[in-house]
Amino acid sequence: MMALITEKKGCVMSNRDLEYYQKMIEGDKQSLEAIYDKYEKLLYSFVIKLSSDHSLAEEVLQEVFIKLWTQKAKYDNTKGKFSSWIVTITRYTAIDIIRSKKESVSLEEETDVPEEQSESVEDLVEWKEKSSTIRKALDQLSDEQRKIVDLFYFKGCSQSVIAKECDLPLGTVKGRLRLALKHLRKNLATVKGGIRDA
Protein backbone atom coordinates (compact mmCIF):
# COMPACT_ATOMS: atom_id res chain seq x y z
CA MET A 1 0.00 0.00 0.00
CA MET A 2 2.74 2.35 1.06
CA ALA A 3 4.72 1.57 -2.05
CA LEU A 4 1.70 2.33 -4.16
CA ILE A 5 1.22 5.77 -2.66
CA THR A 6 4.89 6.50 -3.11
CA GLU A 7 4.73 5.53 -6.75
CA LYS A 8 1.81 7.78 -7.33
CA LYS A 9 3.42 10.79 -5.68
CA GLY A 10 6.59 10.28 -7.64
CA CYS A 11 4.58 10.17 -10.79
CA VAL A 12 2.69 13.38 -10.11
CA MET A 13 5.91 15.16 -9.22
CA SER A 14 7.77 14.25 -12.33
CA ASN A 15 4.83 15.32 -14.45
CA ARG A 16 5.00 18.73 -12.88
CA ASP A 17 8.75 18.77 -13.50
CA LEU A 18 8.14 18.02 -17.13
CA GLU A 19 5.58 20.78 -17.32
CA TYR A 20 8.03 23.28 -15.81
CA TYR A 21 10.78 22.04 -18.05
CA GLN A 22 8.73 22.45 -21.20
CA LYS A 23 7.66 25.96 -20.24
CA MET A 24 11.24 26.80 -19.40
CA ILE A 25 12.33 25.74 -22.88
CA GLU A 26 9.86 28.26 -24.24
CA GLY A 27 11.72 30.91 -22.26
CA ASP A 28 9.57 31.09 -19.15
CA LYS A 29 11.79 32.36 -16.35
CA GLN A 30 9.25 31.56 -13.65
CA SER A 31 9.39 27.91 -14.61
CA LEU A 32 13.14 27.84 -14.33
CA GLU A 33 12.75 29.52 -10.97
CA ALA A 34 10.26 26.84 -9.93
CA ILE A 35 12.70 24.11 -10.89
CA TYR A 36 15.42 25.97 -9.05
CA ASP A 37 13.34 26.32 -5.91
CA LYS A 38 12.48 22.68 -5.92
CA TYR A 39 15.97 21.32 -6.45
CA GLU A 40 18.23 23.99 -4.96
CA LYS A 41 18.73 22.34 -1.61
CA LEU A 42 19.08 18.78 -2.89
CA LEU A 43 21.62 19.74 -5.54
CA TYR A 44 23.52 22.00 -3.16
CA SER A 45 23.67 19.29 -0.51
CA PHE A 46 24.62 16.73 -3.12
CA VAL A 47 27.54 18.80 -4.43
CA ILE A 48 28.75 19.35 -0.89
CA LYS A 49 28.69 15.62 -0.43
CA LEU A 50 30.71 15.30 -3.63
CA SER A 51 33.20 18.06 -2.92
CA SER A 52 32.73 19.31 0.67
CA ASP A 53 33.33 22.79 -0.69
CA HIS A 54 30.62 25.41 -0.28
CA SER A 55 31.86 27.98 -2.76
CA LEU A 56 32.30 25.27 -5.34
CA ALA A 57 28.76 24.06 -4.73
CA GLU A 58 27.38 27.44 -5.70
CA GLU A 59 29.53 27.53 -8.80
CA VAL A 60 28.35 24.08 -9.80
CA LEU A 61 24.71 25.01 -9.35
CA GLN A 62 25.18 28.08 -11.46
CA GLU A 63 26.75 26.02 -14.21
CA VAL A 64 23.99 23.42 -14.00
CA PHE A 65 21.24 26.00 -14.35
CA ILE A 66 23.06 27.74 -17.18
CA LYS A 67 23.18 24.39 -18.96
CA LEU A 68 19.49 23.95 -18.32
CA TRP A 69 18.47 27.43 -19.40
CA THR A 70 20.65 27.61 -22.49
CA GLN A 71 19.71 24.00 -23.30
CA LYS A 72 23.28 22.84 -23.50
CA ALA A 73 21.91 19.89 -21.58
CA LYS A 74 18.58 18.55 -22.73
CA TYR A 75 16.16 16.45 -20.79
CA ASP A 76 14.42 13.61 -22.58
CA ASN A 77 11.48 12.36 -20.57
CA THR A 78 11.45 9.01 -22.32
CA LYS A 79 14.79 8.22 -20.71
CA GLY A 80 13.81 8.57 -17.08
CA LYS A 81 12.73 10.93 -14.37
CA PHE A 82 13.64 14.57 -14.37
CA SER A 83 15.08 14.30 -10.87
CA SER A 84 17.48 11.55 -11.93
CA TRP A 85 18.49 13.58 -14.91
CA ILE A 86 19.19 16.80 -13.03
CA VAL A 87 21.24 15.04 -10.33
CA THR A 88 23.24 13.29 -13.04
CA ILE A 89 23.96 16.58 -14.81
CA THR A 90 24.93 18.03 -11.45
CA ARG A 91 27.26 15.15 -10.68
CA TYR A 92 29.08 15.44 -14.00
CA THR A 93 29.29 19.20 -13.74
CA ALA A 94 30.72 18.90 -10.24
CA ILE A 95 33.25 16.27 -11.28
CA ASP A 96 34.26 18.47 -14.17
CA ILE A 97 34.71 21.60 -12.11
CA ILE A 98 36.52 19.78 -9.33
CA ARG A 99 38.89 18.29 -11.86
CA SER A 100 39.51 21.55 -13.61
CA LYS A 101 40.45 23.15 -10.31
CA LYS A 102 42.78 20.29 -9.61
CA GLU A 103 42.22 20.80 -5.95
CA SER A 104 42.68 17.17 -5.17
CA VAL A 105 40.96 16.75 -1.87
CA SER A 106 42.82 14.09 0.02
CA LEU A 107 40.89 10.89 -0.18
CA GLU A 108 42.00 9.92 3.27
CA GLU A 109 40.23 12.85 4.80
CA GLU A 110 36.88 12.05 6.20
CA THR A 111 34.39 14.29 4.49
CA ASP A 112 32.81 16.30 7.20
CA VAL A 113 29.44 17.65 6.37
CA PRO A 114 29.24 21.19 7.64
CA GLU A 115 26.19 22.95 9.02
CA GLU A 116 24.29 19.77 8.98
CA GLN A 117 20.64 20.25 9.43
CA SER A 118 17.91 18.63 11.38
CA GLU A 119 15.81 15.92 9.83
CA SER A 120 13.49 18.01 7.74
CA VAL A 121 13.89 17.66 4.02
CA GLU A 122 10.66 19.44 3.41
CA ASP A 123 11.36 20.73 -0.08
CA LEU A 124 11.40 17.54 -2.05
CA VAL A 125 9.14 14.61 -1.32
CA GLU A 126 11.36 12.20 -3.18
CA TRP A 127 14.35 13.19 -1.07
CA LYS A 128 12.34 12.95 2.09
CA GLU A 129 11.13 9.52 1.17
CA LYS A 130 14.44 8.13 0.10
CA SER A 131 17.08 9.75 2.28
CA SER A 132 16.78 7.71 5.43
CA THR A 133 16.33 4.38 3.66
CA ILE A 134 19.36 4.97 1.47
CA ARG A 135 21.48 6.05 4.37
CA LYS A 136 20.43 2.98 6.30
CA ALA A 137 21.17 0.77 3.33
CA LEU A 138 24.60 2.38 2.92
CA ASP A 139 25.30 1.87 6.63
CA GLN A 140 24.66 -1.82 6.20
CA LEU A 141 27.44 -2.18 3.66
CA SER A 142 30.85 -3.30 4.86
CA ASP A 143 33.43 -0.51 5.23
CA GLU A 144 35.21 -1.77 2.16
CA GLN A 145 32.05 -1.73 0.05
CA ARG A 146 31.07 1.71 1.28
CA LYS A 147 34.52 2.96 0.39
CA ILE A 148 34.41 1.66 -3.15
CA VAL A 149 30.95 3.16 -3.72
CA ASP A 150 32.15 6.45 -2.26
CA LEU A 151 35.29 6.59 -4.40
CA PHE A 152 33.48 5.61 -7.55
CA TYR A 153 30.24 7.52 -7.29
CA PHE A 154 30.76 10.43 -4.94
CA LYS A 155 34.42 11.13 -5.67
CA GLY A 156 34.24 10.18 -9.35
CA CYS A 157 37.61 8.43 -9.19
CA SER A 158 39.11 6.50 -12.06
CA GLN A 159 39.38 2.75 -11.92
CA SER A 160 43.12 2.92 -11.29
CA VAL A 161 42.73 5.34 -8.39
CA ILE A 162 40.09 3.09 -6.86
CA ALA A 163 42.38 0.09 -7.29
CA LYS A 164 45.15 1.94 -5.49
CA GLU A 165 42.98 3.32 -2.71
CA CYS A 166 41.29 -0.01 -2.05
CA ASP A 167 44.42 -2.04 -2.64
CA LEU A 168 42.77 -4.14 -5.35
CA PRO A 169 44.08 -5.47 -8.64
CA LEU A 170 42.82 -3.19 -11.43
CA GLY A 171 40.84 -5.98 -13.06
CA THR A 172 38.77 -6.71 -9.98
CA VAL A 173 37.55 -3.16 -9.31
CA LYS A 174 34.53 -3.36 -11.58
CA GLY A 175 33.38 -6.67 -10.14
CA ARG A 176 33.76 -5.43 -6.57
CA LEU A 177 31.91 -2.25 -7.31
CA ARG A 178 29.00 -4.05 -8.96
CA LEU A 179 28.82 -6.40 -6.03
CA ALA A 180 28.73 -3.51 -3.59
CA LEU A 181 26.03 -1.73 -5.57
CA LYS A 182 23.91 -4.84 -5.82
CA HIS A 183 24.33 -5.40 -2.14
CA LEU A 184 23.17 -1.85 -1.62
CA ARG A 185 20.11 -2.46 -3.73
CA LYS A 186 19.29 -5.54 -1.70
CA ASN A 187 19.72 -3.60 1.55
CA LEU A 188 17.46 -0.94 0.17
CA ALA A 189 14.72 -3.46 -0.50
CA THR A 190 15.09 -4.86 3.01
CA VAL A 191 15.03 -1.44 4.65
CA LYS A 192 11.97 -0.46 2.65
CA GLY A 193 10.33 -3.76 3.50
CA GLY A 194 11.07 -3.08 7.17
CA ILE A 195 9.33 0.23 6.99
CA ARG A 196 6.34 -1.29 5.27
CA ASP A 197 6.04 -3.94 7.95
CA ALA A 198 6.29 -1.45 10.77
Add this chain to the structure above:
Amino acid sequence: MRECEKVLDYFNDELSEGEKEQFERHLESCEDCREEIEELRSLTDDLPFSSEPVDPPEGMKDRVLGAVFAEEETEEKSQEEENVVPLEQHLEQDSSREVDRPTRSNRQAWLMRGLAAALVASLVGNVFALTGGEETVSEPPAVESTDQVNQRVSLEGESTPARASAAMIRQNGSQLLTLQAEQLEPLQGDEVYQVWLLNGDEPYRAGTFVANQNGEGAVAFSMDQLPSELDWDAVAISKEPNAQSQTPQGEVILSSSL
Protein backbone atom coordinates in the same frame (compact mmCIF):
# COMPACT_ATOMS: atom_id res chain seq x y z
CA MET B 1 43.29 -1.98 -21.48
CA ARG B 2 40.58 -3.87 -23.28
CA GLU B 3 37.58 -1.78 -24.25
CA CYS B 4 35.27 -3.66 -21.89
CA GLU B 5 37.58 -2.64 -19.03
CA LYS B 6 36.81 1.01 -19.63
CA VAL B 7 33.21 0.96 -18.47
CA LEU B 8 33.91 2.59 -15.11
CA ASP B 9 36.17 5.27 -16.52
CA TYR B 10 33.63 5.99 -19.23
CA PHE B 11 30.89 6.30 -16.64
CA ASN B 12 33.01 8.71 -14.62
CA ASP B 13 34.03 10.68 -17.70
CA GLU B 14 37.68 9.85 -17.10
CA LEU B 15 38.53 8.96 -20.68
CA SER B 16 40.32 11.29 -23.07
CA GLU B 17 38.34 12.52 -26.06
CA GLY B 18 39.92 9.92 -28.31
CA GLU B 19 39.37 7.07 -25.88
CA LYS B 20 35.82 8.18 -25.38
CA GLU B 21 35.05 8.12 -29.09
CA GLN B 22 36.66 4.74 -29.42
CA PHE B 23 34.69 3.38 -26.49
CA GLU B 24 31.43 4.75 -27.85
CA ARG B 25 32.07 2.95 -31.10
CA HIS B 26 32.73 -0.17 -29.07
CA LEU B 27 29.45 0.34 -27.21
CA GLU B 28 27.53 0.11 -30.45
CA SER B 29 28.63 -3.45 -30.88
CA CYS B 30 29.01 -4.62 -27.27
CA GLU B 31 25.76 -5.36 -25.56
CA ASP B 32 27.46 -6.37 -22.31
CA CYS B 33 29.04 -2.97 -21.89
CA ARG B 34 25.78 -1.21 -22.69
CA GLU B 35 24.04 -3.28 -20.07
CA GLU B 36 26.75 -2.65 -17.52
CA ILE B 37 26.51 1.07 -17.98
CA GLU B 38 22.76 0.97 -17.75
CA GLU B 39 23.08 -1.13 -14.60
CA LEU B 40 25.51 1.33 -13.05
CA ARG B 41 23.06 4.10 -13.82
CA SER B 42 20.14 2.36 -12.25
CA LEU B 43 22.11 1.15 -9.24
CA THR B 44 23.45 4.61 -8.47
CA ASP B 45 20.22 6.41 -9.27
CA ASP B 46 19.18 6.85 -5.67
CA LEU B 47 22.55 7.74 -4.20
CA PRO B 48 22.21 11.53 -4.48
CA PHE B 49 19.27 11.30 -2.12
CA SER B 50 21.58 10.09 0.63
CA SER B 51 22.99 13.63 0.89
CA GLU B 52 22.55 15.26 4.26
CA PRO B 53 20.55 18.46 3.85
CA VAL B 54 22.72 21.58 3.97
CA ASP B 55 21.21 25.04 3.82
CA PRO B 56 22.41 27.04 0.83
CA PRO B 57 23.96 30.39 1.72
CA GLU B 58 22.00 33.61 1.85
CA GLY B 59 21.27 35.12 -1.55
CA MET B 60 22.48 32.15 -3.56
CA LYS B 61 19.29 31.99 -5.56
CA ASP B 62 19.60 35.59 -6.70
CA ARG B 63 23.22 35.15 -7.60
CA VAL B 64 22.75 31.90 -9.47
CA LEU B 65 19.63 32.88 -11.38
CA GLY B 66 21.04 36.35 -11.99
CA ALA B 67 24.04 34.78 -13.66
CA VAL B 68 21.86 32.35 -15.59
CA PHE B 69 19.66 35.07 -17.04
CA ALA B 70 22.65 37.31 -17.64
CA GLU B 71 24.12 34.48 -19.68
CA GLU B 72 21.03 34.52 -21.83
CA GLU B 73 21.21 38.29 -22.21
CA THR B 74 24.78 38.23 -23.39
CA GLU B 75 24.09 35.39 -25.77
CA GLU B 76 21.12 37.15 -27.28
CA LYS B 77 22.77 40.50 -27.50
CA SER B 78 25.89 39.17 -29.11
CA GLN B 79 23.70 38.45 -32.11
CA GLU B 80 22.97 42.13 -32.38
CA GLU B 81 25.16 44.87 -33.64
CA GLU B 82 25.75 46.35 -30.24
CA ASN B 83 27.28 44.61 -27.31
CA VAL B 84 25.87 44.45 -23.84
CA VAL B 85 29.04 44.28 -21.88
CA PRO B 86 29.13 43.45 -18.21
CA LEU B 87 32.23 45.11 -16.86
CA GLU B 88 35.24 42.90 -16.50
CA GLN B 89 37.37 43.36 -13.46
CA HIS B 90 40.30 44.59 -15.44
CA LEU B 91 39.34 47.01 -18.09
CA GLU B 92 41.90 48.69 -20.15
CA GLN B 93 41.60 52.43 -20.40
CA ASP B 94 42.13 53.03 -16.74
CA SER B 95 43.53 56.39 -17.63
CA SER B 96 40.05 57.74 -18.19
CA ARG B 97 39.43 57.54 -14.45
CA GLU B 98 41.98 60.21 -13.79
CA VAL B 99 39.84 62.91 -15.33
CA ASP B 100 38.97 65.91 -13.27
CA ARG B 101 35.27 66.25 -12.97
CA PRO B 102 34.20 69.21 -15.05
CA THR B 103 31.75 71.76 -13.76
CA ARG B 104 28.19 71.08 -14.57
CA SER B 105 26.97 73.15 -17.46
CA ASN B 106 23.59 74.70 -18.10
CA ARG B 107 23.24 72.28 -20.87
CA GLN B 108 22.74 69.53 -18.34
CA ALA B 109 19.50 70.93 -17.01
CA TRP B 110 18.21 71.33 -20.51
CA LEU B 111 19.12 67.81 -21.31
CA MET B 112 17.34 66.34 -18.34
CA ARG B 113 14.18 68.26 -19.19
CA GLY B 114 14.37 67.43 -22.86
CA LEU B 115 14.61 63.75 -22.32
CA ALA B 116 12.15 63.74 -19.47
CA ALA B 117 9.45 64.49 -22.02
CA ALA B 118 10.06 61.13 -23.59
CA LEU B 119 9.93 59.21 -20.36
CA VAL B 120 7.55 56.45 -19.68
CA ALA B 121 7.43 54.71 -16.34
CA SER B 122 9.40 51.58 -16.92
CA LEU B 123 8.82 48.56 -14.89
CA VAL B 124 8.60 45.06 -16.14
CA GLY B 125 8.16 41.92 -14.10
CA ASN B 126 10.82 41.83 -11.42
CA VAL B 127 12.96 38.86 -11.90
CA PHE B 128 16.51 39.18 -10.72
CA ALA B 129 19.25 41.69 -10.56
CA LEU B 130 21.85 40.85 -13.11
CA THR B 131 25.10 40.06 -11.49
CA GLY B 132 27.16 39.87 -14.62
CA GLY B 133 30.69 39.51 -13.37
CA GLU B 134 32.32 36.26 -14.33
CA GLU B 135 29.75 35.23 -16.87
CA THR B 136 30.91 37.61 -19.51
CA VAL B 137 30.61 36.27 -22.99
CA SER B 138 31.69 39.18 -25.09
CA GLU B 139 34.75 41.23 -24.35
CA PRO B 140 35.08 44.92 -24.98
CA PRO B 141 37.07 45.52 -28.12
CA ALA B 142 40.77 45.68 -27.38
CA VAL B 143 42.14 49.16 -27.67
CA GLU B 144 45.64 49.77 -28.95
CA SER B 145 47.91 51.99 -26.98
CA THR B 146 48.22 54.41 -29.87
CA ASP B 147 44.61 55.48 -29.58
CA GLN B 148 44.03 59.13 -29.24
CA VAL B 149 41.50 60.56 -26.86
CA ASN B 150 39.61 63.33 -28.57
CA GLN B 151 37.28 64.29 -25.81
CA ARG B 152 36.51 63.14 -22.35
CA VAL B 153 33.67 64.09 -20.02
CA SER B 154 32.17 63.07 -16.69
CA LEU B 155 28.47 62.32 -16.53
CA GLU B 156 26.39 63.30 -13.55
CA GLY B 157 22.80 63.00 -12.46
CA GLU B 158 20.52 64.71 -9.97
CA SER B 159 19.02 61.76 -8.20
CA THR B 160 21.68 59.10 -8.21
CA PRO B 161 25.04 58.47 -6.61
CA ALA B 162 26.12 56.85 -9.87
CA ARG B 163 28.92 58.38 -11.85
CA ALA B 164 30.31 57.75 -15.25
CA SER B 165 33.02 58.99 -17.52
CA ALA B 166 32.96 58.85 -21.28
CA ALA B 167 35.70 59.32 -23.81
CA MET B 168 35.74 59.55 -27.57
CA ILE B 169 38.75 57.81 -28.94
CA ARG B 170 40.18 57.84 -32.41
CA GLN B 171 41.36 54.38 -33.35
CA ASN B 172 42.65 53.46 -36.79
CA GLY B 173 40.56 56.16 -38.41
CA SER B 174 37.40 55.17 -36.53
CA GLN B 175 35.71 56.91 -33.65
CA LEU B 176 35.04 54.89 -30.54
CA LEU B 177 32.92 55.98 -27.62
CA THR B 178 33.96 54.36 -24.37
CA LEU B 179 32.11 54.79 -21.17
CA GLN B 180 32.59 53.52 -17.66
CA ALA B 181 30.07 53.84 -14.88
CA GLU B 182 30.10 53.01 -11.21
CA GLN B 183 27.72 52.94 -8.26
CA LEU B 184 24.89 51.99 -10.57
CA GLU B 185 21.67 50.67 -9.15
CA PRO B 186 20.98 47.01 -9.82
CA LEU B 187 18.73 46.32 -12.80
CA GLN B 188 15.51 44.33 -12.75
CA GLY B 189 14.43 41.73 -15.26
CA ASP B 190 15.36 42.68 -18.81
CA GLU B 191 16.38 46.21 -17.90
CA VAL B 192 19.58 47.58 -19.33
CA TYR B 193 21.52 50.79 -19.20
CA GLN B 194 21.42 52.51 -22.57
CA VAL B 195 23.90 55.12 -23.70
CA TRP B 196 22.63 57.90 -25.98
CA LEU B 197 24.41 60.51 -28.04
CA LEU B 198 22.36 63.58 -28.73
CA ASN B 199 22.36 65.73 -31.80
CA GLY B 200 20.11 68.63 -30.82
CA ASP B 201 17.02 66.94 -29.42
CA GLU B 202 17.56 63.79 -31.39
CA PRO B 203 18.86 60.78 -29.40
CA TYR B 204 20.98 58.10 -31.06
CA ARG B 205 21.67 54.72 -29.48
CA ALA B 206 25.32 54.46 -28.53
CA GLY B 207 25.78 51.23 -26.65
CA THR B 208 23.98 49.11 -24.10
CA PHE B 209 25.34 47.65 -20.92
CA VAL B 210 24.38 46.00 -17.65
CA ALA B 211 25.82 46.53 -14.20
CA ASN B 212 27.80 43.86 -12.42
CA GLN B 213 27.23 43.09 -8.77
CA ASN B 214 29.55 45.91 -7.74
CA GLY B 215 27.37 48.37 -9.64
CA GLU B 216 29.97 48.84 -12.35
CA GLY B 217 29.30 48.84 -16.05
CA ALA B 218 31.14 49.80 -19.19
CA VAL B 219 30.61 50.00 -22.89
CA ALA B 220 32.73 50.50 -25.99
CA PHE B 221 30.74 51.67 -28.98
CA SER B 222 31.92 52.13 -32.53
CA MET B 223 30.61 55.50 -33.69
CA ASP B 224 31.00 54.42 -37.30
CA GLN B 225 27.46 53.11 -36.98
CA LEU B 226 26.21 56.68 -36.58
CA PRO B 227 25.85 59.36 -39.27
CA SER B 228 29.33 60.89 -39.48
CA GLU B 229 28.20 64.39 -40.42
CA LEU B 230 26.47 65.01 -37.09
CA ASP B 231 27.92 66.99 -34.22
CA TRP B 232 27.23 65.55 -30.83
CA ASP B 233 25.86 67.87 -28.19
CA ALA B 234 25.52 65.55 -25.26
CA VAL B 235 25.90 62.04 -23.96
CA ALA B 236 23.40 60.45 -21.58
CA ILE B 237 22.60 57.17 -19.87
CA SER B 238 19.07 56.01 -19.27
CA LYS B 239 17.65 52.92 -17.66
CA GLU B 240 15.57 51.08 -20.26
CA PRO B 241 13.04 48.27 -19.86
CA ASN B 242 15.03 46.20 -22.36
CA ALA B 243 17.80 46.53 -24.90
CA GLN B 244 15.46 47.38 -27.76
CA SER B 245 14.50 51.00 -27.02
CA GLN B 246 15.00 53.20 -30.06
CA THR B 247 14.31 56.34 -28.05
CA PRO B 248 14.63 56.76 -24.28
CA GLN B 249 11.69 55.04 -22.61
CA GLY B 250 13.13 55.12 -19.13
CA GLU B 251 14.63 57.55 -16.73
CA VAL B 252 17.78 59.40 -17.73
CA ILE B 253 20.11 58.96 -14.82
CA LEU B 254 23.35 60.55 -15.98
CA SER B 255 24.32 63.01 -18.63
CA SER B 256 26.91 65.49 -19.78
CA SER B 257 27.20 68.00 -22.54
CA LEU B 258 29.96 67.54 -25.08
